[in-house]
Amino acid sequence: MPTFKQLEALIAVVDHGTFDGAANRLGQVQSAISRQIQELEHWLGFALFDRSGRGARLTALAAPVVAQARDVLLQRDIVNSCLISPQVLSRRLRIGITELSALTWLPRLIKAVSSHYPKVRIEPEVDLSVRLHGLLMAGQVDVIVVPDAFSSNGLIKVALDEVRNNWFCAPGVLDHQQPLSLEDLSHCTLLAQGRLSGSGLLVDSWLATHQASPSAHIPCSSLAALIGLTVSGLGVTYLPDITAAPYLLNGQLVKLDVTPPLPTTPYVALARADSYSPFHRHVMELLGEHCDLQQAYGRPA
Structure with missing residues (x-):
């Protein structure tokens, strides 16, 4: 049977486009990622990636496997979110924000998340909105907070604040x-x-x-x-x-x-529906509570 590590390796390669990118994402060496993919391919009986060119291109048979792998990992995250105490839940939270968010509410959110989930490692990605949207669609961040300027197809969207x-x-x-x-x-x-x-x-x-x-x-x-x-x-x-x-x-x-x-410019939080767990839903709720784009951090209310 496939292991969670093999499925994580598969999704990381798909999202990052290369085996090296997947290795960096998962904190492993490239040879370990290659071995996990080969083991998964051996169990399936067919190749998942076309290795004839540069990059990691999926084969025609790979699409349903990727979809099932995402679903299995999502179900695992749902179980973990429901059964594991927030005090011991250990995972990463990759959140994409713009410069304005970094200057205003981000420290308040980090403090709130750390209070609820002391073992969660928060990894902010500060960039322009279009690039953040691309990272979200590629599975390289979990949640982004951006102006409401993008299609929400396949995404969970939560309204946050407005900027004048x-x-x-x-x-x-x-x-x-x-x-x-x-x-x-x-x-x-x-x-x-x-x-x-x-x-x-x-x-x-x-x-x-x-x-x-x-x-x-x-x-x-x-x-x-x-x-x-x-x-x-x-x-x-x-x-x-x-x-x-x-x-x-x-x-x-x-x-x-x-x-x-x-x-006014409305800001929203976006997350991919195919990886949206109760943990992410709670993060969205915390964003709703702490996303205040009108007040700089540390300045009296």
Whole structure:
């Protein structure tokens, strides 16, 4: 009979695309992964991977085996979640978050998860939303928290919080004491996170519906760097109030009064339905309790 280790090796190779990637994921050497796959193939009586080229391509017979392996591992996780005390449950929690989450609620979540599950190892992955979504679909993270800009087919989605964005620039770039329109902004360079950002996707779509296009666009993948570019006077940007607040206080940024105002950005937690255990459901509940994108960690409420 196949072992859990063999099934874990199979899923890790499928999700990571290579035997080396699976070995890194499981903390094993590549030869051990290869041996486990070979043992599984011997028991099945057919090859699971086409080894004629680079990478690990599944054979035509492998798809139902992969589906069954995912189901077996999910059932194991369900049993473990239901029968094993949270105090002794030992596993990893791979959570994908954006830069804004890392700056606000993440420490509170880590404290809450560690309190409920002291033996769970939390592994945050901080990246842009599109990349995080790709990691989730590839099975390389368990849960992601991103703007609600993606299809939820095959995913569990839980609504969390909303972020209010406003327009900002350095003093003197535009007259912040006068009401402005999107047409006024179009004469400036737009500094934004771009199409790898969930917020960027949503705002780009919103601007398109208002037929607003900037004269120039400088994409930037880092929220902190984006603020630096804006403070330097290179253009206008949209930011969550929580990240702009310190720069407003010291006079490096000013808030612009623009009509129509930017829409709020809803944030959601996403997890794959085919690996969603009671443990993941509880993590989602903890996210609902602690995901506060309006308050920086350590700042009084």
